[in-house]
Structures are given as structure tokens and as C-alpha cells.
Amino acid sequence: MQEYTKRLGEAPLGRLLIALSLPGIISTITTSLYNIVNTLWVTRIGYEAIAALTISFPYQILFYAIGGGTGIGISALVSRRFGEKNIDAPNQVAGQIFFLSAFWGLLFMLVPLFFADRLLPLMGATPDIMEYSRIYFVITSYGAPLIILALVMSSLIRGSGDAVKPMVIMITGTVVNIILDPFLIFGIGPFPEMGVSGAAWGTFIAQACAAGLGLFYFFAHKTAYHIKASHIIPNWPIIKDVYRVGAPTAFFQFMESIVFLLLNTIISSFGSVALAALGIVMRISDLAYMPIMGVSHGLLPVIGYCFGAGNFKRLWEAVKKATWGVTVLLLAITIVIEIFTPQIVGIFAQDPALLDIAVMAMRISMISMVLIGFNVLVTTTLQGLSKGMTALVLSLIKQFIVFIPLLYLCRYLWDLTGVWISWPIADTISTAVAFVFIYREYKKHHGGRNDVPEKPWK
Numbered sequence: 001m002q003e004y005t006k007r008l009g010e011a012p013l014g015r016l017l018i019a020l021s022l023p024g025i026i027s028t029i030t031t032s033l034y035n036i037v038n039t040l041w042v043t044r045i046g047y048e049a050i051a052a053l054t055i056s057f058p059y060q061i062l063f064y065a066i067g068g069g070t071g072i073g074i075s076a077l078v079s080r081r082f083g084e085k086n087i088d089a090p091n092q093v094a095g096q097i098f099f100l101s102a103f104w105g106l107l108f109m110l111v112p113l114f115f116a117d118r119l120l121p122l123m124g125a126t127p128d129i130m131e132y133s134r135i136y137f138v139i140t141s142y143g144a145p146l147i148i149l150a151l152v153m154s155s156l157i158r159g160s161g162d163a164v165k166p167m168v169i170m171i172t173g174t175v176v177n178i179i180l181d182p183f184l185i186f187g188i189g190p191f192p193e194m195g196v197s198g199a200a201w202g203t204f205i206a207q208a209c210a211a212g213l214g215l216f217y218f219f220a221h222k223t224a225y226h227i228k229a230s231h232i233i234p235n236w237p238i239i240k241d242v243y244r245v246g247a248p249t250a251f252f253q254f255m256e257s258i259v260f261l262l263l264n265t266i267i268s269s270f271g272s273v274a275l276a277a278l279g280i281v282m283r284i285s286d287l288a289y290m291p292i293m294g295v296s297h298g299l300l301p302v303i304g305y306c307f308g309a310g311n312f313k314r315l316w317e318a319v320k321k322a323t324w325g326v327t328v329l330l331l332a333i334t335i336v337i338e339i340f341t342p343q344i345v346g347i348f349a350q351d352p353a354l355l356d357i358a359v360m361a362m363r364i365s366m367i368s369m370v371l372i373g374f375n376v377l378v379t380t381t382l383q384g385l386s387k388g389m390t391a392l393v394l395s396l397i398k399q400f401i402v403f404i405p406l407l408y409l410c411r412y413l414w415d416l417t418g419v420w421i422s423w424p425i426a427d428t429i430s431t432a433v434a435f436v437f438i439y440r441e442y443k444k445h446h447g448g449r450n451d452v453p454e455k456p457w458k
Contacts, residue, residue, distance in 0.1 A: 008161050008305035009083065013318050017298055017325070023167035024158070025294030032287040034174040034206075038199055039283050041181050043348055047276040049196055050348075052132030054279030055125045056140060058260040059112070065253030066104045067148040070097075071155025072300065073246020076383055077238075078159040079301040083308025090160070090224070095231025096238055097152045105145025112141040124264030126272050132196045139200035143207040150207065153214035159301050160224035165217055166297075173210030177202050245383050248391035252379065255399035262407065263419065270416050277357040280348045285366060288333050292373045295326050296380045303384025312445045319381050319438075326373035334369045337362065361420045368424035371431040378434040385441060394437050398430040 007016060042049045074093055081089040112119070116134050125133040150173065154166035180202035187193025194201065217223055243250075260282075267274045299322045306315035337344065341362050342355075349355040375398070382391035403426040410418030410425070 008079065008302055009309050009311060009314070013302075013314065013321055016302065017295070017318060017322055019298075020158075020161070020163045020301065021295040021298030021322075023163040023294075024297035025291050027154075027167040027170035028290035028293045028297075029287065030171045030174045032283075032290045034177045034203075035283045036287055037178045038181055038203075039279065039348060041185050042196065042199055045185075045195060047349075047351060047354055048129045048272055049132055050279045051272040051275035052125070052129045052136055052196060053199075054275050054282070055120065055123050055129065055133045055264060056137045057279070057282065058123060058257045058264065059108075059119075059137065060140060061253055061257040061260060063108060063144050063147050064151065065250045065257060066108070067101075067151030068155075068253055069246040069248070069250020070100050070104070070148070070242060071152045071246070072249040072383055073242035073244070073388075074152060075155040075159030075297075075300055076245045076304045076386070077241055078156065079161075079304030079384075080308035080386070082160065083305040091227055092231050092235060093238055093242070094156055094218075094225040095227050095233070096235060096242065097149070097156060098232055099234045100239070100242075101145060101149035101152055105148045108144035108148075109141050112138045122265075123261055124268035124275065126268055126275070129272055129275075135197045136200045139197060140203050143204040146204075146207040146211040150210040150214055153211075153218065155297075156225070157214075157217065157223050158297055159304070161301055161305075162224065163298060165223065169210050169214050169217075172213050173206040176209045177206035180205060243388075245386055245388045248379065248383060248388050248395055251392055252395040252399070255395060259399065259403065259407075262404065266407070266411055266419060267416070273351070273354050274357055274416060276354055277349075277361055280345060280354075280358045281361045281365060283348075284337075284344060284362065285369075288330075288337060288366070288369060289372065291329050291333075292326055292376045295322050295373070296376050298322070299377065300380050300384050303381055307385055315384075316442060316445070319377065323374060323377050326377060327370060330370045330373050334366060337366050337369075357416070360417065364417070364420035365423040368427035371427045375427070375430055375434050378438045381438060382441065387441065390437065390441070394434060397433055398426070402426050402429050402433075 011019075039050060039053065042053060074097065078090040078093050081093065116138055120130060120133050120137060123133075150169060154169050157169075158166045181199060182188055183191045184194050184198030184202045185196075186198075191198075218225065218227065263278060264275065267278050299318060302318045303315055306312070306318070341359050345355060345358045345362055349358050379391045379394060382388075382394070403422065406422040406426050407419065410422040412418070414421060
């Protein structure tokens with residue numbers, strides 16, 4: 001077993017969580033930065049182009065839903081096997097990533113090829129942005145197998161306790177994308193001017209680079225895994241275990257896709273300027289949320305390892321430290337965003353109507369961001385404890401029972417402003433529900449194989 005795997009159960013928690021989370025934070029911020037830069041370049045084409053990218057966003061979330069959910073399940077499973085000192089079992093799990101990436105990736109690639117014209121109006125595309133939407137929707141879907149493979153490989157490597165290589169994989173794809181965008185969009189140098197299609201092809205090429213680097217790490221034996229041909233054969237019991245833990249994340253992000261689809265259709269009734277404002281808000285909020293995902297990625301292998309080793313004291317201490325760290329960080333980010341909202345939004349929007357809508361949307365929707373970190377880490381903890389169904393129920397409550405009804409109610413009461421108001425209300429209610437779920441799990445383990453602190457949330 002490699003040293004960085006052993007440290008999951010032995011290294012001081014504070015330094016360990018920082019060491020595991022920081023690369024994830026850097027990689028996720030860098031990935032989100034691609035969306036920011038991409039939007040900045042596309043802004044020069046017009047707000048219609050921003051609206052077209054926004055229309056494709058719900059479908060792209062599905063890539064991340066399946067890749068992220070599969071990766072979470074695999075990461076939790078291998079870290080648990082390492083904690084159990086079962087050395088060959090992680091290799092068997094690792095071998096499943098190729099079949100799963102190919103299956104889901106090809107499915108998501110083929111659907112837009114045959115059904116783009118039927119799907120785009122349902123996704124909220126208005127006639128003035130239909131052509132841009134179709135181009136971006138189809139081309140970016142070509143990269144579905146690549147992005148799912150890159151996500152799953154990154155999670156698998158992270159599950160062994162190595163957080164650096166996943167960071168390098170994601171940063172490589174993002175840097176390639178950022179570099180290619182202006183050349184392909186505006187036709188700089190030997191490249192033809194391709195507009196929106198150039199932004200889409202830049203994304204595809206970047207995803208291919210990220211997936212290729214991940215494959216190099218595996219087959220050059222630069223990870224903790226040594227995959228044999230027999231490990232690549234689909235193993236249905238392992239796949240079942242993967243999705244027993246990872247399905248809640250996949251479903252949660254799938255529900256996010258549904259939510260964004262509903263947002264697009266609701267906001268499209270207010271025109272393409274409102275759609276462009278939503279796109280700007282989503283890019284900025286994604287960048288602000290990325291530290292949550294980085295800490296979540298760093299926390300999960302620690303929970304899985306401690307759960308496999310039966311060390312509940314260390315497990316709950318890790319949850320407590322990660323929760324407080326994320327909360328303080330998000331509070332600082334929220335203060336900065338609320339103070340400088342006009343300046344931040346002004347980077348993307350010069351049109352007065354677009355600027356007014358986007359500033360209002362940003363200030364209202366982001367005010368509850370400090371609560372979201374707790375919600376995400378509760379789900380992460382449940383997954384690390386192999387409580388996949390519990391995490392799934394929590395996701396269902398948040399999206400189906402809380403947010404979607406609030407979205408329609410607030411839109412009915414206050415029109416477009418009500419759409420933004422529904423977000424912080426839903427976050428507040430969901431946080432209270434998540435606390436009940438996680439405190440119940442803590443009480444189950446209290447006094448188990450290892451004593452835990454008396455008040456984990458104090």
C-alpha cells in the first residue's frame with residue numbers, strides 16, 4: 001500500500017484535509033474558470049450566444065451527474081477497501097471505469113445527434129438563438145465519453161489518497177480549452193473563424209487531452225492501481241456497489257439538470273436577455289461554489305477509509321473540521337460577492353438591461369451560499385458511510401419537495417424576481433433537513449468501536 005493511502009488513517013486531520021482538498025479546490029476552480037473565460041469570449045459575439053450556451057447547460061450537467069456519481073461511488077468503494085487492507089479489491093473496482101465510461105458516454109453522445117431539434121425547444125431555446133444552440137449542443141456532446149472517463153479516473157485516483165494527479169488532469173483540460181478558445185472562436189493565426197462552434201470544438205479537444213493524460217497515468221503505472229485484463233470485464237456486483245453509493249450524487253446532479261431545464265423554460269418566457277443573465281449568474285456562482293466540491297473530494301476518501309477501518313472518532317472529527325472550514329470560506333466569498341456584484345457582473349454584461357437583471361439575480365440568489373457547503377458535506381458523509389439511499393432521500397427532499405414547488409410558487413407571486421428569491425428560501429429549509437439527517441447518523445455511531453466527541457457540531 002502506498003504511503004499516501006496509509007496517511008488517510010494516520011496523518012493529522014487538519015493538514016490531511018488541506019492536503020487532500022487544496023488540489024481539488026484548485027482543479028475545480030480551474031475547471032470553472034474555463035466557463036468564465038469561455039463566456040467572456042462568447043460575449044463578444046452577442047448576448048444571444050451566451051443564451052445559447054445557457055440552453056445547453058442542463059444537458060452538460062448530465063455528463064457531470066453520471067461521471068461525478070460514478071466517480072463518487074468508485075472513490076468511496078476503493079478507499080473503503082484500502083481501509084480494510086484488501087489490496088487486490090481496489091484493482092477490481094478500477095477496472096470497471098472503462099465499461100461504465102463508454103456506456104454512458106456513447107448514450108449521451110448519440111441523443112443530440114438524432115433529437116437536437118426536438119429537444120432544444122423543450123430546453124427553452126427561443127427562435128433567435130436556435131441556430132447557436134444547435135451547434136453548441138451537438139458538438140459538445142461529442143465529448144461526453146471523454147469527460148465522463150476523465151471524471152471517473154480522477155475520482156478513482158483521489159480515492160487512493162492521491163489528490164495531485166486528479167488536479168493535474170482537470171487543470172490540463174482547462175488550460176488547453178482556455179488557450180484554444182480565442183484562436184478557434186475568432187480565427188487567430190492559421191485557425192478559421194468558427195464563432196460558437198469554435199468554443200464547442202475547443203471544449204472537445206480539451207476533454208480529449210484530459211482523458212488522455214488520465215489514461216497515461218494508469219497504463220504507465222503511476223497510480224496505486226495495477227489493472228489486469230480480467231479486471232476490465234464488467235463485474236455486476238461491483239457495479240451495483242458503485243451505484244449504491246454513487247447514485248445519490250448522480251441523481252442529485254440529474255435533478256440539478258432538471259432544475260436548470262425548468263429555469264431555462266421559465267426564464268425564456270421573459271426573453272433571451274433574461275436567459276443570458278441566468279447564464280452569467282450560473283458561471284459566477286459555479287466559480288464561487290467550487291471550493292465546496294474540492295473539500296468534498298478531499299473529505300470522501302478520509303471518511304471511506306475510516307469507515308472501513310472502524311475509526312469513527314477520526315471520521316467525525318474530519319467531518320467537523322471540513323464543515324467549519326467550508327462555512328468560514330463561503331461566508332468570506334459571500335461578503336465579497338454581495339459588495340462587488342455590479343463590478344463582477346459588469347465584466348460580462350455591458351447592455352444596461354442585461355446588467356440590471358443579472359445584478360439583481362446575483363445578489364438575491366447568492367445570499368444563502370454559506371449554507372450550501374453544509375448540505376454538500378452532509379451528502380458526502382452519507383456516501384462515505386455507504387448510506388447511499390439515505391443521501392438519495394435527502395436529495396429528493398431538497399429538489400422535489402422543497403425547491404421545485406418553491407420555484408413555481410415564487411415565480412407566480414413575484415414573476416422573474418420570484419425565481420431568484422426561491423433559491424435562498426430552498427437552501428435554508430434544506431439545511432435544516434440535512435442537519436436532522438446527519439445528526440441521526442452521528443448518534444448511531446456514538447459509542448461505537450471508537451468514541452466520538454460529545455458535540456460534533458459545537
